[in-house]
Amino acid sequence: EEQLVESGGGLVQPGRSLRLSCAASGFTFDDYAMHWVRQAPGKGLEWVSGISWNSGSIGYADSVKGRFTISRDNAKKSLYLQMNSLRAEDTALYYCVKDIRITMVQGVSSYFDDWGQGTLVAVSS
Amino acid sequence: DIQMTQSPSSLSASVGDRVTITCRASQSISNYLNWYQQQPGKAPKLLIYDASRLQRGVPSRFSGSGSGTDFTLTISSLQPEDFATYYCQQSYFIPRTFGQGTKLEIK
Numbered sequence: 001e002e003q004l005v006e007s008g009g010g011l012v013q014p015g016r017s018l019r020l021s022c023a024a025s026g027f028t029f030d031d032y033a034m035h036w037v038r039q040a041p042g043k044g045l046e047w048v049s050g051i052s053w054n055s056g057s058i059g060y061a062d063s064v065k066g067r068f069t070i071s072r073d074n075a076k077k078s079l080y081l082q083m084n085s086l087r088a089e090d091t092a093l094y095y096c097v098k099d100i101r102i103t104m105v106q107g108v109s110s111y112f113d114d115w116g117q118g119t120l121v122a123v124s125s
Numbered sequence: 126d127i128q129m130t131q132s133p134s135s136l137s138a139s140v141g142d143r144v145t146i147t148c149r150a151s152q153s154i155s156n157y158l159n160w161y162q163q164q165p166g167k168a169p170k171l172l173i174y175d176a177s178r179l180q181r182g183v184p185s186r187f188s189g190s191g192s193g194t195d196f197t198l199t200i201s202s203l204q205p206e207d208f209a210t211y212y213c214q215q216s217y218f219i220p221r222t223f224g225q226g227t228k229l230e231i232k
Contacts, residue, residue: 035221044212044223044224044225044226045161045163045169045212045214045223045226046223047214047220047221047222047223050219050221059219059220059221060220061220062126062220095168095169100174104219105219106217106218106219107217108216109156109157109174109175109216109217110157110216111159111171111174111175111214111216112159112161112169112171112214113171113180115168115169115170116168117168118168
């Protein structure tokens with residue numbers, strides 16, 4: 001059974017950093033692109049970042065570009081999100097999400113077929 | 126970035142009703158449109174991909190249609206477990222973007 005388990009969330013002050021992790025199991029991790037999707041309390045879904053199987057293709061939402069860095073370690077079957085210069089508006093539940101495709105490119109159909117349960121990030125002084 | 130606009134934002138309906146949710150993209154995305162269902166307190170779940178393909182295990186009362194910029198999700202006969210929030214998402218462009226969601230409530 002496929003499983004994605006996020007960790008690393010917590011309460012952090014504005015301007016500080018946090019690193020999220022996602023441990024994958026039950027599937028061949030390096031056969032798939034991976035993403036982070038967040039959901040602010042009571043709000044909708046927002047795609048944050050995605051990474052192809054070999055880290056060759058990476059993308060970010062404009063709202064986090066230059067502050068967040070996505071990475072993966074295929075040997076450890078893990079996905080990461082380094083979040084710097086955190087703001088109150090980054091407060092959200094962060095989901096680790098598996099893509100059906102191996103890479104992330106424009107003009108190629110894909111979808112998110114598996115989601116973790118999320119890790120909560122709260123940015124407040 | 127591609128903007129995805131869902132309508133309505135909320136909808137009240139009864140068990141057995143047929144409901145339709147609309148999603149519009151700010152530019153053509155071919156048929157690269159997915160629909161997700163989110164129950165309260167749970168992670169989203171894929172229902173339909175490529176505008177009209179039903180994900181394995183999803184009941185056949187769910188269907189999707191559309192291409193280009195206009196898409197619909199239809200539930201033919203609402204069941205109690207269908208009351209949830211529904212999101213469309215485009216997978217043609219990066220960044221991937223979601224609609225704002227449609228909350229389906231019991232009348």
